[in-house]
Amino acid sequence: MAQIPSHVPAASYPSPAAVVQLLKPITWFPPMWAYACGAIASGAGMGDRWLPIATGILLAGPLLCGTSQAVNDWFDRHVDAINEPDRVIPSGRMPGQWGLAVAIAMSALSMAVAGLLGPLVFMAALCGLALAWGYSAPPFRFKQNGWIGNGVVGLSYETLPWITAATAALGHAPPTITILVALLYGLGAHGILTLNDFKSIRGDREMGVASLPVLHGPDMAARIACVVMATTQLGVILLLAQQGLSTGAALVTLVLVLQGLCMLRFLRDPEGKAVWYSAFGVGLYVSGMMAAAIALRESSLAAMTVG
Structure with missing residues (x-):
């Protein structure tokens, strides 16, 4: 097993900056965005609901997603010592058992906030929290297999927040x-998670983590990721068109075409362009999510008016 570097002077507790880095704010966006999509798609009035909606976004992002990042980094600390030794735990900036302590404290805080939003949100948050721990922690450790682990994260980060908010x-x-629609976007996020696996191929291979790039090689994994993202969005387009939501279907089609152009470049050099595609292609993917949510909102409002 890889040894965690000890070149950083030992500390008895982490700095606030180290805690924030452990929670990885950059990763909070997808579930926050999905929660916002669900709230918008519901067609419910926002004027008197802004506080619970804002609290729900806080729950989906900084709390639950932040918890999942802390849990993942704690149980991945030996893999990170190979792939990314500058992360807070392997570098020593999060000393001793503090990584685990932060994960447990964030779990408790997440459930306390979820309880304020009612039993439905509480149960959904409990499900998301269980998946977060199951993804990284033994005995389940879903991330050991890229097909299972990426599916769990996609459903947790996209589908669950969307349906919970609605x-x-x-x-x-x-x-x-x-x-x-929420289910399809969660399934499509499987491809997004595969993109993230390209940066850790070496460490995953050494530590026995069967990510898709390790299982199938970078080229095939890149094709799988693109097919998964494209086919699920085609499903969204067909659903919107079937409901007569032609504008929404056209907008999702447009962002899919633009993603296709990015995919062509990505597929020519998967390892070199994975980060690039994550920036451009994923941005287009989530733009399509919002376009679909707005289309569903217009449909919901029209149904309420008729009703």
Whole structure:
């Protein structure tokens, strides 16, 4: 097993900056965005709901997602010592058992805030928290297999926040079309997670983590990621078109075409362009999510008016 570097002077507790770095604010965006999409897609009025919606976004991003990052870094500390030794735990800036302590404290805080938003949100948050721990921690450690682990994260980061927000805003389960769109975007996020695996191929291979680039090689993994992202968005386009939401379908089609152009460049050099594609292609992907959410909102408002 890889040894954690000890070149940094030992400290008895982490600095606030180290705690923030452990929670990785840059990763909070996807679930926060998905929660916002769900709230918008519900068609519920936002004027008197801004506080619970804002609290829900806080729960999805800094709290639950931040917790998942702390859990993952704690149980991945030996892999990170190979792949990214400058991270807070292997570098020594998060000493001793503090990484685990932060993960546990954030879990408790997440559930306390979820409890303020009602039983439906609490149960959804509990499910998300269980998946976060199961993804990284033994005995499940879903991330050991890229097919399973990436699917768990995609559903946790996209589908679950979207449906939770819509349910909380409406006070009941959202329409089937909303659930299906949220499910498709969560499944498509499997490809996004595969992109993230390209940066850690060496360490994953050494530590026995069967990510898709390790299982199938970088070229095939890149093709799989692109196919997964493209086909799920085609499903969204068909669902929107079937509901007569032609503008939303056209906008999602446009962002998919632009992603396709980016994919062509990515597929020519998967390892060299994975980070580049994550910046441009994923940005387009989440733009399509919002376009779909707005289309669903217009559909919901029209149905309320007719009703």
